[in-house]
Amino acid sequence: MKNLKNLKKGQALWRRAKKIIPGGSQLLSKRAELFLPEQWPSYFKKAKGVMVWDLDGNRYIDTCASIGASILGYADEDVNRAVKKAIDQSNISTLNPPEEVELAELLCRLHPWAKMVRYARGGGEAMAVAVRIGRAYSGKDRIAFCGYHGWHDWYLAANLANDKNLDGHLLPGLAPKGAPRALAGTVIPFNYNKIEELEKIVAENDDIGVIAMEPMRDHEPKNGFLEKVRKIADRVGAVLIFDEVTIGWRLNVGGAHLKYRVNPDIAVFAKGMSNGFPMAAIIGKAKVMQAAQDSFISSSSWSERIGPTAALATIRKMLDKKVPSHLEKIGLIIKNGLRQQAEKLGVKLEIGGFPQLIGLAFDYGSNSQAVMTLFTQEMLKRGFLANGSIDISYALKEEQAKKYLHAVQEVFAVIRQAVLKNKVKELLQGPVAHTKFIRLT
Amino acid sequence: MKNLKNLKKGQALWRRAKKIIPGGSQLLSKRAELFLPEQWPSYFKKAKGVMVWDLDGNRYIDTCASIGASILGYADEDVNRAVKKAIDQSNISTLNPPEEVELAELLCRLHPWAKMVRYARGGGEAMAVAVRIGRAYSGKDRIAFCGYHGWHDWYLAANLANDKNLDGHLLPGLAPKGAPRALAGTVIPFNYNKIEELEKIVAENDDIGVIAMEPMRDHEPKNGFLEKVRKIADRVGAVLIFDEVTIGWRLNVGGAHLKYRVNPDIAVFAKGMSNGFPMAAIIGKAKVMQAAQDSFISSSSWSERIGPTAALATIRKMLDKKVPSHLEKIGLIIKNGLRQQAEKLGVKLEIGGFPQLIGLAFDYGSNSQAVMTLFTQEMLKRGFLANGSIDISYALKEEQAKKYLHAVQEVFAVIRQAVLKNKVKELLQGPVAHTKFIRLT
Numbered sequence: 001m002k003n004l005k006n007l008k009k010g011q012a013l014w015r016r017a018k019k020i021i022p023g024g025s026q027l028l029s030k031r032a033e034l035f036l037p038e039q040w041p042s043y044f045k046k047a048k049g050v051m052v053w054d055l056d057g058n059r060y061i062d063t064c065a066s067i068g069a070s071i072l073g074y075a076d077e078d079v080n081r082a083v084k085k086a087i088d089q090s091n092i093s094t095l096n097p098p099e100e101v102e103l104a105e106l107l108c109r110l111h112p113w114a115k116m117v118r119y120a121r122g123g124g125e126a127m128a129v130a131v132r133i134g135r136a137y138s139g140k141d142r143i144a145f146c147g148y149h150g151w152h153d154w155y156l157a158a159n160l161a162n163d164k165n166l167d168g169h170l171l172p173g174l175a176p177k178g179a180p181r182a183l184a185g186t187v188i189p190f191n192y193n194k195i196e197e198l199e200k201i202v203a204e205n206d207d208i209g210v211i212a213m214e215p216m217r218d219h220e221p222k223n224g225f226l227e228k229v230r231k232i233a234d235r236v237g238a239v240l241i242f243d244e245v246t247i248g249w250r251l252n253v254g255g256a257h258l259k260y261r262v263n264p265d266i267a268v269f270a271k272g273m274s275n276g277f278p279m280a281a282i283i284g285k286a287k288v289m290q291a292a293q294d295s296f297i298s299s300s301s302w303s304e305r306i307g308p309t310a311a312l313a314t315i316r317k318m319l320d321k322k323v324p325s326h327l328e329k330i331g332l333i334i335k336n337g338l339r340q341q342a343e344k345l346g347v348k349l350e351i352g353g354f355p356q357l358i359g360l361a362f363d364y365g366s367n368s369q370a371v372m373t374l375f376t377q378e379m380l381k382r383g384f385l386a387n388g389s390i391d392i393s394y395a396l397k398e399e400q401a402k403k404y405l406h407a408v409q410e411v412f413a414v415i416r417q418a419v420l421k422n423k424v425k426e427l428l429q430g431p432v433a434h435t436k437f438i439r440l441t
Numbered sequence: 442m443k444n445l446k447n448l449k450k451g452q453a454l455w456r457r458a459k460k461i462i463p464g465g466s467q468l469l470s471k472r473a474e475l476f477l478p479e480q481w482p483s484y485f486k487k488a489k490g491v492m493v494w495d496l497d498g499n500r501y502i503d504t505c506a507s508i509g510a511s512i513l514g515y516a517d518e519d520v521n522r523a524v525k526k527a528i529d530q531s532n533i534s535t536l537n538p539p540e541e542v543e544l545a546e547l548l549c550r551l552h553p554w555a556k557m558v559r560y561a562r563g564g565g566e567a568m569a570v571a572v573r574i575g576r577a578y579s580g581k582d583r584i585a586f587c588g589y590h591g592w593h594d595w596y597l598a599a600n601l602a603n604d605k606n607l608d609g610h611l612l613p614g615l616a617p618k619g620a621p622r623a624l625a626g627t628v629i630p631f632n633y634n635k636i637e638e639l640e641k642i643v644a645e646n647d648d649i650g651v652i653a654m655e656p657m658r659d660h661e662p663k664n665g666f667l668e669k670v671r672k673i674a675d676r677v678g679a680v681l682i683f684d685e686v687t688i689g690w691r692l693n694v695g696g697a698h699l700k701y702r703v704n705p706d707i708a709v710f711a712k713g714m715s716n717g718f719p720m721a722a723i724i725g726k727a728k729v730m731q732a733a734q735d736s737f738i739s740s741s742s743w744s745e746r747i748g749p750t751a752a753l754a755t756i757r758k759m760l761d762k763k764v765p766s767h768l769e770k771i772g773l774i775i776k777n778g779l780r781q782q783a784e785k786l787g788v789k790l791e792i793g794g795f796p797q798l799i800g801l802a803f804d805y806g807s808n809s810q811a812v813m814t815l816f817t818q819e820m821l822k823r824g825f826l827a828n829g830s831i832d833i834s835y836a837l838k839e840e841q842a843k844k845y846l847h848a849v850q851e852v853f854a855v856i857r858q859a860v861l862k863n864k865v866k867e868l869l870q871g872p873v874a875h876t877k878f879i880r881l882t
Contacts, residue, residue: 013542020545022733025537026560026743043539046530054536064535069741074531084525090488090515092717094505094826095495096466098484101454104461119467121562121719122742128593136619151738152569153594154621177735178577180595182623271741276533278562278719278742292463294618297592300510300712301563301719302467306747385535 001381002058004429009055010041017042029067031434035387036376038430047074049395052385061384061400065391068357071249071272071327072317073395079275082313086305097305103312107283110254110315113263116289118282119302123245123270124150126280129297130266131210133282134239137265137291140209143187144201147214149243157183173435192219195228202236212241215257215264218353226262233265239288240264245271245280250327250356253318275314279307318394324356327392330401331355334390337405345412347419358390362415370424371415373433378411387433442822443499445870450496451482458483470508472875476828477817479871488515490836493826502825502841506832509798512690512713512768513758514836520716523754527746538746544753548724551695551756554704557730559723560743564686564711565591567721570738571707572651574723575680578706578732581650584628585642588655590684598624614876633660636669643677653682656698656705659794667703674706680729681705686712686721691768691797694759716755720748759835765797768833771842772796775831778846786853788860799831803856811865812856814874819852828874 014032018024025031032040041054050073052062065071072079086099104117118133120126127149135141149155159176160183171189188205190197192213202208211233215226233240242264247256249272257264265288270280282289317323332355342349348363362371372388379386384407418424425432455473459465466472473481482495491514493503506512513520527540545558559574561567568590576582590596600617601624612630629646631638633654643649652674656667674681683705688697690713698705706729711721723730758764773796783790789804803812813829820827825848859865866873 010536013539017537017542017545020542020549020557022557022559022730026541026739027741028737028739030535030537030744041536044531044534044536045539047534048531052534052536055539062535066533066535066744067741069533069745074534075529080528083528087521087524087528088516089486090717092507092510093485093488093493093515094471094503094507095451095482095485095493096458096471098454098486098496100467101458101461104458108461116461116463118463122566122740124740125563125566125742132594132619134619135621141621141623151740153573156737174737175735176737178573178575178732179736180576180582180624180627182582182627183621186621186623276531276745277747278745280742289463291619294616295620296469296597296615296617298467298469299563299565299592300468300508301566301721303471303507304510304717304719306718 002383004039004377004381007039007041007054007056007058010043011038013055014040014042027067033434035433036373036380036430037433039377039380049073050393050400059383060380061403063384063386063390063396063404065393066276067389068246068391069271069276070393071323072275072314073393076275076317078317079310079313082309083277083306086309091305092303096303097308099305099308099312103281103308106312106315107281111258111267111283113285114267114283115286116284118289118292118297119307120280120282120299121278121301121307123268123280124152126268126270126282127212127243127245128152128154130241130268130282131212132295132297133284133289133292134210134241134266136295137288138209138237138239140207140238141186142205142207143210143212144190144198144208144238145187145212146190146192147217147243149212153179153183154187158187158189160184192217193222193225195223195225198229198232202232208236208238210241211238212243214247215242215244215255215260215262216247218359221260226257226260230262239266241266241268244269247357249273249318250324251354252324253315273314274307274310277306277310279311281311321394323394326394327356330396330398331358331392333398333401334358334392334404337401338408341405341409341412345416347412347415356392360388360390364419367424369435370428370432371419373428374415374418374424375411376433377429378414379407382407382410443824445480445818445822448480448482448495448497448499451484452479454496455481455483468508474875476874477814477821477871478874480818480821490514491834491841500824501821502844504825504827504831504837504845506834507717508830509687509832510712510717511834512764513716513755514834517716517758519758520751520754523750524718524747527750532746533744537744538749540746540749540753544722544749547753547756548722552699552708552724554726555708555724556727557725559730559733559738560748561721561723561740562719562742562748564709564721565593567709567711567723568653568684568686569593569595571682571709571723572653573736573738574725574730574733575651575682575707577736578729579650579678579680581648581679582627583646583648584651584653585631585639585649586628586653587631587633588658588684590653594620594624595628599628599630601625634663634666636666639670639673643673649677649679651682652679653684655688656683656685656696656701656703658688659800662701667698667701671703680707682707682709685710688798690714690759691765692795693765694756714755715748715751718747718751720752722752762835764835767835768797771837771839772799772833774839774842775799775833775845778842779849782846782850782853786857788853788856797833801829801831805860808865810876811869811873812860815856815859815865815868816852817874818870819855820848823848823851
């Protein structure tokens with residue numbers, strides 16, 4: 001058992017960071033306060049597979065996979081070898097990297113409905129490119145959307161209410177200050193599996209030019225939801241964009257939409273596609289993608305070589321090793337194990353999501369978040385970086401899954417006793433974790 | 442002399458690219474058509490220092506430095522060593538990379554007026570973050586701007602005219618299709634060194650919340666231009682953003698604004714800062730930067746390790762080797778050499794820009810672009826990637842500068858004869874190069 005009092009360097013650096021970086025981290029989901037305030041190791045020295053070493057030299061098994069950015073595991077040898085060769089041969093020049101074309105052809109082979117490809121270096125950025133292309137093609141600016149799509153103006157504008165006091169209401173936690181008020185009303189949300197909500201939006205707005213959504217995230221589509229969305233998009237002349245940044249490459253090698261045989265006009269990939277090296281792709285039908293030529297969409301950093309090199313190596317390994325099958329197998333072991341232990345020990349736990357991307361929530365009313373914090377704290381003591389999101393990677397093998405479940409068993413016993421004796425907060429060595437922003441799905 | 446007919450692989454791949462990538466490249470400025478249509482090598486196999494090898498194995502001296510993204514030179518050993526170590530130790534994990542904090546502290550030491558830092562992975566993207574923070578802090582959405590700032594909606598909206606037919610007028614070549622029309626009028630341009638234009642904008646608009654500009658690009662500020670902009674920003678309560686993506690790190694190690702002792706509220710860096718590895722930084726005054734916490738600004742790819750690692754290694758080397766002095770020295774050799782040879786051979790050449798970032802234009806009326814194309818073609822035959830933009834890198838030494846000037850001498854003689862005999866187009870082995878978009882400065 002690790003003594004959390006000895007995790008000094010990470011917390012000291014985190015305190016320094018918050019003085020010089022507003023919010024401390026670049027990704028909201030990597031804030032220490034969202035895991036374990038005042039105790040979280042916060043920074044890593046190195047990582048390999050599913051192992052992470054903090055600044056104090058402690059080693060952990062990491063079940064969050066860099067918030068889903070690592071599907072193969074950290075510092076994957078095959079991807080790293082390809083990337084380091086690209087770096088030795090220079091990642092840039094005035095000429096272009098040929099890997100761009102190779103990757104475009106591979107992405108179109110995997111998604112035969114798509115014929116053209118553009119790139120970016122981040123998921124939210126790539127969604128902004130996709131929305132630009134969608135608006136350019138349809139000639140209509142208004143957007144209907146479902147799910148989470150990043151930080152850009154087009155999306156955050158959904159949180160600009162007519163009444164400034166209501167700003168932030170629709171997507172709680174996504175503060176929209178600084179998104180231009182002129183965009184208020186240009187983007188309208190609907191909920192997943194609620195086709196009637198999208199029907200209402202298109203009935204009330206004759207200028208919906210883009211429908212942007214995650215094809216799935218926590219739930220399977222029901223009652224032909226995706227097919228119905230597709231039909232509405234065709235009927236009203238809207239470009240249908242599937243945001244595969246989170247769910248892509250997990251259910252199968254490619255977009256999750258392939259599994260459901262519903263094709264968008266544009267699909268967007270990032271994160272897992274390149275095993276954590278900054279990279280994103282916007283793929284689509286030729287006539288839609290060609291609208292990119294009517295709009296200035298250009299960046300120096302999109303023309304470097306690491307991104308496409310890492311993506312090629314990652315996708316080829318995913319194909320070769322049948323990675324999605326592994327993710328499902330291990331995910332099921334963990335999901336079932338969690339359920340059995342929660343039942344056995346009488347811990348009130350809700351388990352959601354696909355096996356590849358599991359979501360946990362404790363059900364103790366106003367005490368739920370304190371219990372989650374206790375879970376993270378006790379798992380950390382036992383050598384795990386763990387919270388309510390379990391992102392399975394290829395490097396997470398049955399052996400580590402069993403170690404995780406063994407630790408969970410111990411921690412659930414602690415939780416059960418703590419709840420019974422009403423001592424949850426007493427057992428916490430620091431404050432309760434902040435809650436994440438709640439996604440509108 | 443290279444036979445351009447033997448440059449087959451690059452052009453073949455470029456033709457394949459244009460079928461699957463709208464526009465062919467990710468950066469407009471890397472389109473083959475902007476250099477030498479149907480002949481440009483287009484793709485690189487490897488690059489080192491100022492040398493680039495194409496797919497056919499030809500070697501060139503590259504005087505464009507990846508359109509300014511490489512200040513140290515390609516595959517710099519010190520930067521690459523640091524980056525490859527970061528990759529071996531994993532570029533991501535659920536925890537954060539400590540290099541983020543180290544870099545933030547270094548950037549604030551170099552710019553003592555700045556106290557806080559955020560990151561992104563591209564210049565245009567970082568400008569969008571800066572504008573978001575500026576609007577959030579000032580509480581006012583309208584923007585006055587000068588110069589080039591990328592592809593995002595806030596900026597391209599400047600090209601949305603009241604009359605759709607005039608779209609694209611203000612920033613010729615920057616097609617704004619797909620930028621939401623609701624943003625029309627939210628962003629207003631002024632020209633560099635024309636303080637009266639900015640005065641007029643703030644007199645006519647009481648809601649200017651952001652003034653965004655390149656502190657310089659081609660020209661020095663005149664008549665206290667920067668000081669006057671600073672005063673206007675303070676008077677009207679606008680956040681002053683300096684876009685240092687292109688000019689930064691060239692005149693001195695840090696923002697070019699340091700040289701002129703005028704401090705913005707926010708400065709934005711990218712490109713050269715990390716020697717071509719995707720990275721960008723937004724630095725600013727604490728009270729302004731803290732407004733980032735009132736707005737959701739977050740991305741997975743901003744939390745990886747290569748970016749800050751490459752930036753730290755690049756900046757340290759720039760400090761250690763006094764890189765800006767080298768850039769100036771070599772740039773002056775080239776600038777003076779070009780001027781002398783143009784005079785000696787009677788070639789009508791305009792030479793502009795700082796020595797570190799030279800701009801060339803031939804002055805032959807409607808034939809000017811054909812002459813530029815001939816220049817690029819003849820330089821290519823002699824083993825140079827060269828056009829009207831010369832970006833000096835630390836790897837460009839006196840020896841290569843002399844080789845370049847020697848080749849220029851030969852090519853200027855060809856141009857002089859071609860012009861005299863009215864045979865410029867006859868000598869071109871392919872079409873005239875397309876002109877770049879013209880920047881509004």
